[in-house]
Amino acid sequence: MKTEWYKSMAFYQIWIRSFYDGNGDGIGDLYGVYEKLPYIKSLGIDGIWFSPLYPSPNADYGYDISDYKNIHPDYGDLEQFKKVLDKAHSLGLKVIMDLVINHTSDEHPWFIESKKSKDNPYSDYYIWRDAKKGKLPNNWYSLFEGKAWEYCPERDQYYLHIFAKKQPDLNMDNPKVREEIKSIMRFWLDMGIDGFREDVITFISKVDNLPDGLPFIPVANGMPYYKDGPHIHEYLREFRRVCNEYDCFQLGEGPMTTIKSALSYMTGKNKSLDLMFHFDHMLADCIYTEYIQRPFNLRLLKRAFSKWQKALNGKAWNTLYLENHDHPRIISRYGNEHYHRASGTMLAICYLFQQGTPFVYQGQEIGMTNIKLKSIDQYMDVSSHNNYHSFHLKDSIEKRMERIHASSRDSSRTPMQWDSSKNAGFTTGKPWFYVNPNYKRINVAAEENQPYSILNLYRKCLYYRKNSEVALWGDYTEYYKASSLLYVYKRTYKNNQLLIVCSFSSHHLRWHNIKEFKGIKGKLVICNYPNPIHGVLKPYEARVYEY
Numbered sequence: 001m002k003t004e005w006y007k008s009m010a011f012y013q014i015w016i017r018s019f020y021d022g023n024g025d026g027i028g029d030l031y032g033v034y035e036k037l038p039y040i041k042s043l044g045i046d047g048i049w050f051s052p053l054y055p056s057p058n059a060d061y062g063y064d065i066s067d068y069k070n071i072h073p074d075y076g077d078l079e080q081f082k083k084v085l086d087k088a089h090s091l092g093l094k095v096i097m098d099l100v101i102n103h104t105s106d107e108h109p110w111f112i113e114s115k116k117s118k119d120n121p122y123s124d125y126y127i128w129r130d131a132k133k134g135k136l137p138n139n140w141y142s143l144f145e146g147k148a149w150e151y152c153p154e155r156d157q158y159y160l161h162i163f164a165k166k167q168p169d170l171n172m173d174n175p176k177v178r179e180e181i182k183s184i185m186r187f188w189l190d191m192g193i194d195g196f197r198e199d200v201i202t203f204i205s206k207v208d209n210l211p212d213g214l215p216f217i218p219v220a221n222g223m224p225y226y227k228d229g230p231h232i233h234e235y236l237r238e239f240r241r242v243c244n245e246y247d248c249f250q251l252g253e254g255p256m257t258t259i260k261s262a263l264s265y266m267t268g269k270n271k272s273l274d275l276m277f278h279f280d281h282m283l284a285d286c287i288y289t290e291y292i293q294r295p296f297n298l299r300l301l302k303r304a305f306s307k308w309q310k311a312l313n314g315k316a317w318n319t320l321y322l323e324n325h326d327h328p329r330i331i332s333r334y335g336n337e338h339y340h341r342a343s344g345t346m347l348a349i350c351y352l353f354q355q356g357t358p359f360v361y362q363g364q365e366i367g368m369t370n371i372k373l374k375s376i377d378q379y380m381d382v383s384s385h386n387n388y389h390s391f392h393l394k395d396s397i398e399k400r401m402e403r404i405h406a407s408s409r410d411s412s413r414t415p416m417q418w419d420s421s422k423n424a425g426f427t428t429g430k431p432w433f434y435v436n437p438n439y440k441r442i443n444v445a446a447e448e449n450q451p452y453s454i455l456n457l458y459r460k461c462l463y464y465r466k467n468s469e470v471a472l473w474g475d476y477t478e479y480y481k482a483s484s485l486l487y488v489y490k491r492t493y494k495n496n497q498l499l500i501v502c503s504f505s506s507h508h509l510r511w512h513n514i515k516e517f518k519g520i521k522g523k524l525v526i527c528n529y530p531n532p533i534h535g536v537l538k539p540y541e542a543r544v545y546e547y
């Protein structure tokens with residue numbers, strides 16, 4: 001029986017390039033992380049998820065790996081990584097690494113060899129196909145850059161890339177590739193890490209004949225043929241066996257995953273993952289991806305939250321998050337920048353008290369918001385460029401930029417705002433990317449001193465959770481389901497109950513307690529305003545009561 005320590009923990013995600021620069025070259029690094037570990041610990045966090053630290057040409061900022069067993073020189077080296085790992089462990093922090101195995105960089109030595117000929121030892125490491133009647137092997141579009149096939153003159157063949165051109169998909173059907181993966185896993189586990197976050201792991205097994213997808217979907221139309229593919233469980237069970245040799249856990253990313261599919265990975269004979277990131281609650285203001293927007297709809301958000309809370313209870317364990325390096329900042333989306341503090345704290349309460357393991361993304365704990373750069377040329381993210389240059393081309397530049405402002409992944413990748421000094425205290429050099437101009441107001445140092453700041457509220461919630469059986473293990477019941485302004489839920493464990501009340505309104509709201517608690521005095525243990533008024537919720541007010 002594997003230990004399930006991850007269930008009572010809270011994780012902090014580091015996207016290192018923008019976290020903290022320890023050597024003054026303008027790029028966040030492991031020297032910076034080393035310095036900031038006590039800060040992370042002070043939040044009430046128990047573990048760190050590192051987005052990729054490996055050498056990479058950065059076509060997709062680390063998710064295009066050119067050496068799996070090393071550290072990108074921008075971030076330090078293996079020795080520095082080990083120092084960070086040891087210090088993290090000495091502070092009681094677990095460390096998990098990103099395992100990106102659906103694809104490599106096209107600059108990975110495997111691919112450099114593979115593309116040379118059809119009969120070299122690496123020729124079958126990737127998914128190569130001949131042209132079909134003078135056309136591409138099939139009609140798939142990639143997620144990031146036009147069609148999913150790129151021609152390679154040396155082999156007179158095409159290779160598949162579900163993401164960017166510089167991210168060729170690995171051929172997981174090749175047992176040698178799977179051996180390589182296992183060796184990578186062992187390399188990091190032997191060094192002492194505690195687990196993996198597994199990138200788009202549900203995509204790694206493709207249907208044999210790679211049939212055409214629907215022609216009228218201009219992005220990822222091949223997904224039915226690579227999501228939860230034919231051998232996925234077999235391959236993941238192989239990887240699981242490696243993990244079982246260590247006391248570690250596996251968290252899979254499951255884009256567009258359904259409850260049924262998620263449970264097939266987390267339970268039963270095929271159990272290969274402990275946790276899964278699903279995307280349902282990230283679609284309350286967009287369709288399919290942030291690039292196709294719609295107005296924020298609280299009911300959609302609540303439905304997604306409650307659906308997963310109910311379905312996994314007693315069967316598997318939820319992963320709770322509102323932000324990561326792939327999504328714009330949550331206050332700019334589901335909250336309100338004009339009620340920055342109130343909506344940032346309310347959003348924290350609304351998800352941190354659900355059942356599951358919470359993840360907090362760097363900067364989320366101080367309420368960082370989206371950046372609005374003037375021109376598309378200032379953006380770095382490959383998928384933002386794809387969106388700008390491939391869709392809605394008839395729209396005016398202003399309109400397209402508006403969409404980028406609301407949806408770009410770069411908004412969550414601006415340098416961390418540590419204080420109000422130059423460059424937000426992120427670096428003494430020239431920052432690699434734009435610092436959000438609001439850093440003078442929104443930064444760690446300023447929020448340290450304000451008792452009701454977003455930062456201090458995250459701390460309060462995370463410490464509370466840790467020490468509360470009902471917050472950790474309680475069952476979940478939602479109330480006021482039809483409300484488009486209130487999110488109310490209860491947690492129950494043995495004889496203890498918590499009631500969580502969150503207002504998504506920018507106006508004052510009358511609040512009547514749920515029936516079963518009418519007339520019973522609960523103890524208000526957390527509130528994001530200093531002097532709550534009986535029966536009235538202030539804009540974006542949130543409360544946690546113990547009963």
Ligand code: NOJ
Nearest residue numbers: 060063100163199200326
């Ligand atoms: C999911 C990662 O989170 C994202 O950043 C990346 O671009 C894609 N997978 C491709 O690796």
